[in-house]
Amino acid sequence: MARWGAALGFGCDKICLRRRSNQRGGKVDDKTEKTATLTEKSVRMILKADMLLHFIVAAVLIIACFVITWFAFAGLFPVSRGSVMHLINDMLLILIILELLWTVIRFLKKQKFSLAPFLSIGIIAAIRRILLIEMHTSTLDNVPVEKLYEIGLSALVVLVLMVAYYIAYKSSACEG
Numbered sequence: 001m002a003r004w005g006a007a008l009g010f011g012c013d014k015i016c017l018r019r020r021s022n023q024r025g026g027k028v029d030d031k032t033e034k035t036a037t038l039t040e041k042s043v044r045m046i047l048k049a050d051m052l053l054h055f056i057v058a059a060v061l062i063i064a065c066f067v068i069t070w071f072a073f074a075g076l077f078p079v080s081r082g083s084v085m086h087l088i089n090d091m092l093l094i095l096i097i098l099e100l101l102w103t104v105i106r107f108l109k110k111q112k113f114s115l116a117p118f119l120s121i122g123i124i125a126a127i128r129r130i131l132l133i134e135m136h137t138s139t140l141d142n143v144p145v146e147k148l149y150e151i152g153l154s155a156l157v158v159l160v161l162m163v164a165y166y167i168a169y170k171s172s173a174c175e176g
Contacts, residue, residue, distance in 0.1 A: 054104055061101040065094050085135040092128040096121050114172070119165040126157045 072090035076083050103117045133151050137143045 051108065054108055058101060058104045058108070061097050061104065065097050065101075068094055068097070082135070085131070089128060089132060089135075092124055092131070095124050096128075099124070115168045116165060116172075119161050119168065122161045123158055123165070126154045126161065130154045130158075 068090050072087050072094075076087050099117045099121045103114075106112075106114065106117075130151055133147055133154070137147050
């Protein structure tokens with residue numbers, strides 16, 4: 001919680017105010033001290049609410065993964081080409097949700113922000129889109145040109161995101 005308070009400029013407490021006032025040769029009056037205490041309490045309450053909401057989001061993401069997995073396997077029978085494709089689609093969706101979950105967990109552990117999970121989500125989502133388009137067009141006799149453009153564009157997005165992931169990885173390796 002301290003990192004958010006400091007980032008928002010709410011890091012001053014009574015000790016900080018006393019130090020400032022002593023440096024200036026003055027005293028901290030009761031009104032200033034009460035305002036600082038009230039501000040400090042408000043910030044703590046907001047940060048606790050923020051943490052609670054992140055816990056709720058994490059729980060909902062976990063529940064969503066279980067529900068999607070349940071319905072994915074329930075929809076597998078009778079086994080067909082379409083049901084297997086839907087299973088793969090649902091599993092890739094679960095991977096996206098798990099990447100989001102790990103981002104929330106990193107926040108709750110107060111770890112450094114990382115761009116990699118968001119790039120991974122983008123890569124998985126683009127691959128998922130390619131598979132969906134391929135699934136829909138595989139049964140057609142003539143594939144519309146627009147679908148081919150969409151597959152090509154999604155492949156380009158995957159390549160760009162992979163380059164961005166590589167750059168982010170190399171830059172984090174240089175920092176650490």
